[in-house]
Amino acid sequence: MPAFVPPGVIGHNRSLVTRNYAVLPPDGMFPSLLPGLRDAQVYYQATPRMGARFVQGRLEVLPGGGTREPRQDGLEHFLFVLAGTLDVAAGRETAALAAGGFAYVPAGTALSFVNRGTEAVQAVWIKRRYVPAPGHAAPAPRFGSREATPRTLVDDSGRWRQYLLGTADMTMDFEMNVMGFAPGTHFHCVETHIFEHGLVMLEGQGLQLLDREWHELWTGDFVWMGSFVPQQFYCTGWEGAAYLLYKDVNRDVE
Ligand code: UGY
Ligand code: MN
Incomplete structure (x- = not known):
């Protein structure tokens, strides 16, 4: 008989750390x-x-x-x-x-x-x-x-945003935004930008593109995206999804 291996110990690890992005589920x-x-x-x-x-x-x-x-x-x-x-x-x-x-x-x-x-x-x-x-x-x-922060609808895309610390405020060098998605919705393009992100899945689930690979995200997962990582999110499941997003903004580079 092979030794019993509990599920998730070997072969089911979703954690991944690369040079410019990481996926870190809470387990581990x-x-x-x-x-x-x-x-x-x-x-x-x-x-x-x-x-x-x-x-x-x-x-x-x-x-x-x-x-x-x-x-x-x-x-x-x-x-x-x-x-x-x-x-x-x-x-x-x-x-x-x-x-x-x-x-x-x-x-x-x-x-x-x-x-x-x-x-x-x-x-x-x-x-x-x-x-x-x-x-x-x-x-x-x-x-x-979050409750007292208005939701900004993104056209009729089924997506919405909450700017917790405002947006385009030059006194601030980062934003904290909640990005919301109706089931089946996604960004209009694959983003590639100088801004860095820390993402925490607050609700629901989805598929996150990082560079050339798709990663399944669930509530509680964390993602780090360094500058210029190609990124896209696709909301899967029936309930819609939302994540909290750190974004460094409003400052020039040397
Ligand atoms: O604003 C943003 O950069 C945002 N759309 N990026 C993301 O959710 N990965
Ligand atoms: Mn982005």
Whole structure:
């Protein structure tokens, strides 16, 4: 008799890391414990170690856990709550963020968070070095929610967008957008652009083109797309799909 091999251990791995893109389903990810956090851990998904120019991870905060001290690392931060409720402070401003709630904390503003609830918090955590724009003031802290952000329909394509931090705002050096798809819909072209992406599947499923290959994506999956990776998304399944997308924008290159 051959030895029993549980499904998914050998031969069913969907994780893939290449020079300029990665597909990282949640299974198989390992958490990092950090000195600045108590009862919390981060599953890093995009970092400069793989070639990304930003850092993105899934933050897990147990009840009572959070930052040990207000964090002053000189970076700008974005938090988006996936489950549970997280109390976030950006300097003197605070908000209790339920699922779909988000916070933008500018560089130079102290960030702290704590889980005062009874269930574990899951959140998207992005951080990066802010690139100032000459002639533009630095952005202020922002809190909001997906629920309160209007949906912009893309013509009659069956697709829609939510610009969580606005769009074409030159004070900002990145956007966070929710891209939504009715079943069977897709972008009008294969995109190839300078912008980098961190993608988290929030709902549904689809097929993601990366360079020359299609990858099936399910809720909870993460994708890193470096600059100029040919990309397209095709919504499969019956329910429609949506993902949260980091996009670095509004800055020139040397
Ligand atoms: O705005 C974008 O770059 C977006 N359409 N890209 C993507 O969803 N992969
Ligand atoms: Mn794109």
